[in-house]
Amino acid sequence: MSTLSQPFQDQKKLFGHPIGLFILFLTEMWERFSYYGMRAILVLYLVEETASDNPGLGWANDSAIALYGWYTMFVYVASIPGGIIADKLIGQRKSVFVGGLLLVAGHSVLAIEQMWAFYTGLVLIVMGVGMLKPNISTMVGGLYPKNEQNKRDMGFYIFYMGINLGAAAAALIVGYVGEEHGWHYGFGLAGIGMALGQLIYMVGQKHIKHVGNLVEDTRPQAERKNLLGQIFKNSNSIIGFAITFVGGVAIWVFGGSWSYGALVMALAFAVGIGIVVYNDGNKVEKDRILVTYLSFLIIIIFWGAFEQAGGLMNVYAAQKTDLMLGSFEVKASWFQSVNAIFILIFATLVGSFWVWWKNRKKESSSLFKMAIGVIIMGWGFFFMSIASQEVGYDAAGLVTAKSGMQWLVLAYLFHTLGELCASPVALSFITKLAPERWMAFMMGAYFAATGLGNKVAGLLGESASEYGEFAIFTGIAVFCTIFGILVILILKPLKRLTHGAEDLAGTTDEEAEGFELADN
Structure with a gap:
């Protein structure tokens, strides 16, 4: 039956x-x-x-x-x-x-x-x-x-x-x-x-x-928490909210940017709610929530670099890349499909690699894979550094020589391999650590962190006009490499804070890599 x-x-x-x-x-x-x-x-x-x-x-x-x-x-x-x-x-x-x-x-x-x-x-x-x-x-x-x-x-x-x-x-x-x-x-x-x-x-x-x-929530009204109201009932959430909010005001008044000031002030509520969620946990849950918040930093940095694809790299393809294959012109926008095509090709291969790697008793935690993903993705920008050195300009700053398409393709290849290491396990990692009663908030926070990463990408792309593309591309590659290595160096204490959550999770890492592709 x-x-x-x-x-x-x-x-x-x-x-x-x-x-x-x-x-x-x-x-x-x-x-x-x-x-x-x-x-x-x-x-x-x-x-x-x-x-x-x-x-x-x-x-x-x-x-x-x-x-x-x-x-x-x-x-x-x-x-x-x-x-x-x-x-x-x-x-x-x-x-x-x-x-x-x-x-x-x-x-x-x-x-x-x-x-x-x-x-x-x-x-x-x-x-x-x-x-x-x-x-x-x-x-x-x-x-x-x-x-x-x-x-x-x-x-x-x-x-x-x-x-x-x-x-x-x-x-x-x-x-x-x-x-x-x-x-x-x-x-x-x-x-x-x-x-x-x-x-x-x-x-x-x-x-x-x-x-x-x-x-429907069948609990008595008294047991239902108003997250915004809870911010102002705990000293640490009040302090976190206040520091972030004042920082936004300072950016608005002294930095002269109302838009970024307003953004930081709005983020003050997210910070306050995040601390409320942290306060609601027991000792083990608090440690796991803390690691989850730290993983959001990895997510912001990853997407801050990765999302140059739709902005700076998209413009670069249109303006500074030789798009001719003989007499045929490749459309600049077509490069936006390269990542998805590579995902379809390499998803199973990357998943199989991690299964083989774990079977050899090597480090295979989600944090490790996320760090490796950031490093590999960052290395893709070294190809863009090479590409930027091929571009020639005249005295007026107009482009006289363009770089080859192969550098863009290689960059997107490394970005995809990094994404397949980091992005699939990030979402899975959060679902393993987040308390069930706060799962919806954590999922929303994950997407919000992704959104902040997209904004960081925009800021980096904007700065290319001032610092030059070689400096931006190389800087991203070096920073991502150093950041990934630092995460690996502090991996043991971070894993201790998870209290074996990945070992207790219902699905194995092999299943996660094999069946959950990046959802962006």
């Missing part, structure tokens, strides 16, 4: 998996198609001259990369309110539906050649991704009973294949249309892709109606 509950028994299967998995697979594939397609041409559109055959906005490189940094940061930070809305108000399934509608509207508005439409479209996309992204992955897990971990992991593997298929196709197709036929046609095509994903999600509701529904 089956021990599965009725919803799991009633699920129709396809290739041994619930049909709902493939509904979510196709929805996320088209969502990533729309996001990465728009991402591939956004900066190129911003920096393209207004008088060209395919006119853009004619922005300076640093201004375009700054906007890109703000945009990609808010896309991920929006996951926190998106998760809260799902947890407290409408559930994950309805949140994904609302997010899809917002994304269709946002990409469609971007097809209008007006500045009001441009900024409105960006805001709608930020809101849409915030509602969809933190919730659709959780719904995948809800399709499988807890006693089918291997099947669930394989389901995530299939799901994340959709993410990378969508990302790979987006840069090639949307990038070509945007560069060749018009930027707004590219934005519109991204919107059509999202509309297809939304239609599939709507039609497939009958296969996912049992997952992602709102879970």
Whole structure:
């Protein structure tokens, strides 16, 4: 007799998996198609001259990369309110539906050649991704009973294949249309892709109606904690909030930057809530939460370097890379698909390597893999340093000689290998350490850290105009190498703070590497 509950028994299967998995697979594939397609041409559109055959906005490189940094940061930070809305108000399934509608509207508005439409479209996309992204992955897990971990992991593997298929196709197709036929046609095509994903999600509701529904909190009101209110009831959370908030005020008043000052002041609430969560734990939980917070620093640094792909490296491909293969011109935006293509090629190989490595009784903790990932990703920038030395300029600063495409490809290869080491285990690591009652907050904080990394990427890209690309690329490579080595040097005390959480986790590291690809 089956021990599965009725919803799991009633699920129709396809290739041994619930049909709902493939509904979510196709929805996320088209969502990533729309996001990465728009991402591939956004900066190129911003920096393209207004008088060209395919006119853009004619922005300076640093201004375009700054906007890109703000945009990609808010896309991920929006996951926190998106998760809260799902947890407290409408559930994950309805949140994904609302997010899809917002994304269709946002990409469609971007097809209008007006500045009001441009900024409105960006805001709608930020809101849409915030509602969809933190919730659709959780719904995948809800399709499988807890006693089918291997099947669930394989389901995530299939799901994340959709993410990378969508990302790979987006840069090639949307990038070509945007560069060749018009930027707004590219934005519109991204919107059509999202509309297809939304239609599939709507039609497939009958296969996912049992997952992602709102879970009512049945506890007495007195036992439900108001996180914002709790900040001001503990001395350490008050101090953490106050120091961060005052730092934001100082940046605003003395640094002359209201935008960054406001950002830091907003982060003061995140710091305060983070300390409230820490205070709520027992001794073991506090140690594990502390390590989780430290891992967020690794995440910020990793994505701060990695996300040069959509900003500085995207501009570099368009302006300073020889894109001719004989008489054929490679589109600059196509390089945005290289990472996703490499993921599809190397994901299994990297996962198999770590299985082999662990079987040889070598260090294979998540923190170790994250540190190695940062180092390998950083080494990719050495190829960009070489590329920047090949570029020639005349007396007026105009480019007279360009670098070869092979350096970009090699850089993206190392970035992908680093990502496959660091990103998959980061999410898994957090789920192993975070207390169950704070899991939603920790997942939101993870995406927020990713968003801050994106903003750091924008800041670094902006500084290339002042310091030069060779200095920025080399500096990132050296810093990532040193930082990764430092993490490895303090690995033992960090592992002690986990109190064996990875040894006690329900899934093995081999399963995590083999079946969880990077979700960006």
